[in-house]
Amino acid sequence: MTEQEVPVVSETAILAGGCFWCLEAVFKDVEGVKSVTSGYIGGRVESPSYRQVCDGGTGHAEAVRIEFDPQVVSYRDLLEIFFVIHDPTSVDRQGNDVGTQYRSAIFATSEAQLHDALALVEEMGEMRVYPSAIVTKIEMAETFWPAEDFHRDYYARNSDQSYCQYVVAPKIAKFREKFANRRKQGG
Template sequence: MKKIIALILLASTGIFAQQKESKNTPKTTSLETITLAGGCYWCVEAVYENLKGVQSAVSGFTGSKVKNPTYEEVCTGNTGAAEAVQITYDPNTTSLDEIFKVFFTVHDPTTLNRQGADSGTQYRSAIFYKNETQKKAAQDIIFSLKKAKVYDAPIVTSLEPLTQFYKAEDYHQNYYQNNKYQPYCQMVIQPKIEKFEKLFKDRLKKK
C-alpha cells in the first residue's frame, strides 16, 4: 500500500508528473522504438497497448545467445534471453520518459530475475537501449526513483545494449486481448492494467 500511495503522489507531482513540451521543441515525424523486459511479456504488452502514442507493442526475446530462440528454449533459462516487448511509439504523442514511468509503475524493479511466480533470468527487469540517449534517460529515471526512495529495496533493473530482437510466436501476440478470461490473465495481467489505468488515466487510448 505504501508503494502504491507513493506512486500515486509521484504521478501527479515530481518524478511522474508529465513533462510539458516546450513551444520551441521541433516536432519529429519518425517513430521511435524501445525494448523493455519486466517479467512475462504478456503483461508488459497488454499495458502499453493502451498508452496514447504507442503504435505497437510486440512480444519477443532479446539478449539471447541462441539465434531465433523458441519460447520453449527461452523457458529453460539457458539462452540468456529475456522475455521483452519492443514498443514503437510516436514521440509527438508520448515520450521515452513517459514510457519509462509506466514501466517502473507496472512491474517490480526490485526483484532479481522474478516477477511474482515467474522466476528465471528470462523474467529479469531490464531496459535494452539502442543508443546513448536511451541509456542516459534510463539512468536518469532510476537515479530519481532511488533518490525519492520509492521502493523499500534496491532497484535491480539492468541496462543492456540492444542486440537482436526476435518476435515471439504468433500465439503470444495480443495475448491478453485474445485470452482475457484465462486465470493468468485475470489474476496477474488484469491488476497491472488496472493500476496503469488508475495512475495514467489521462494518457489512455480511447476505446
Template sequence: MEIEKGMEVATFAGGCFWCTEAVFLELEGVNSVVSGYIGGETINPTYKEICGGDTGHAEAIQITFDPEEISFGELLEIFFATHDPTTLNRQGNDVGTQYRSEIFYHSEEQKKTAEDYIDLMTREDTFGKTIVTAISPVSKFYEAEDYHQNYYNGNKTQGYCSYIITPKIEKLKKVYHDKLKK
C-alpha cells in the same frame, strides 16, 4: 525492423511479456507492441527454449511509439509502475533470468534517460529496496511466436490473465487514465 518516419523504438523486459505487452498497448502514442526475446546467445530462440532460462534471453517487448505523443521518459515511468524492478530474475511467481527487469536502449539519449530515472528513484527510495533493473545496449530482438502476440486481449478470462494482468491494466487505467488511447 523498419520503423515509420518520426517513430522511435523502446525495448523493455519486465517479466512475462504478456503482462508488459498488455499494458503498453493501452497507451496513446504507442503504435505497436511486439512480444519477443532479447539478450541471449541462441539464434532464433523458441518459447520452449527460453523457458528453461538456458538461452540467456529475456521475455521482452519492443514498442514503436510517437515521441510527439508520448516520451521515452513517460514509457519508463509506466514500465517501473507496472512491474517490480527490485526482484532479481523474478516477477511474482515467474522465476528465472528470462523474467529479469532490463531496459535495452536504442540510443545514448535513451541510456542517459534510463540511468537518470533509476538514479532519481534510488535517491527518493521509491521502492524501499534496491532497483536491480539492468540497462543494456539493444541486441538482436527475436519476435515471439504468433500466439504470444496480443495474448491478453485474446485470452482475458484465462487464469493467469485474469489474476495477474487484469489488475495491472486496472491500475494503469486508474493512475494513468490521461495517457490511454481514447
C-alpha cells in the same frame, strides 16, 4: 514535402519486466504507442523459441518492442509506466514467474535512451521510490527476436484464462488508475 505533410516520427523502446503478455497488454493501451511486439532479447541463441527461453538456458529475457510517437508519448513516460507496472527490485522474477527470462531490464536503442534510463533510475533511487534497491539492468539493445505468433495479442484473446485474470489484468488496472491521462482515446 508540402506544409500539410507531417513526417511520421517513430522511436523504439525495448523493455523486459516479467511475462511479456503483461507488458504487451499495458503498452497497447498507451496513447502514442503504434505497436507492441512480444519477443526475446539479451541471450546467446539465435531465433530462440518460447520453450527454449522458458527452460532458462538461452539467457534471453521476455521483452516487448514498443514503436511509439515521441511527439505524443515520451520515452521517459514509457519508463515511468514500466516502473509502476512491475517490480524493479526483484532479481530474476516477477511474482510467481521465476527465472532470468523474467528479469527487469531496459534495452536502450540509442545513447539518449541509455542516458535517460540511467538518470531516471538514479532519481528514483535518490527519492527512495521503492523500499529496496532497483535491480533493473540497463544496457544497449542487441538483436530482438519476435515471439511466435500465438503470443501476439495474447491477453486480448485469452483474458478469461486464470493467468490473465490474476496476473495481467491487475497490471492493466494499475496502469489505468495511475496513468488515466496516458490511455488511448476510446480505450
